[in-house]
Amino acid sequence: MRNSLALCHDMKAFLYEARPDLMPYGFLSDLEIELWGRYYDEMNSRIMSHG
8 A cells, every 4th residue: 555655646646546446436535535644644754763
């Protein structure tokens, strides 16, 4: 999932667009919003620990 989020981040896409096999809803769901939140929290933590 982390790789899919990273790819979507780079492509400026949502999971439901790039990975309909994982997110078959066809729209931005609460689950996807939660996953994005965790992804960005993890990214920020990594930046802060290296900075």
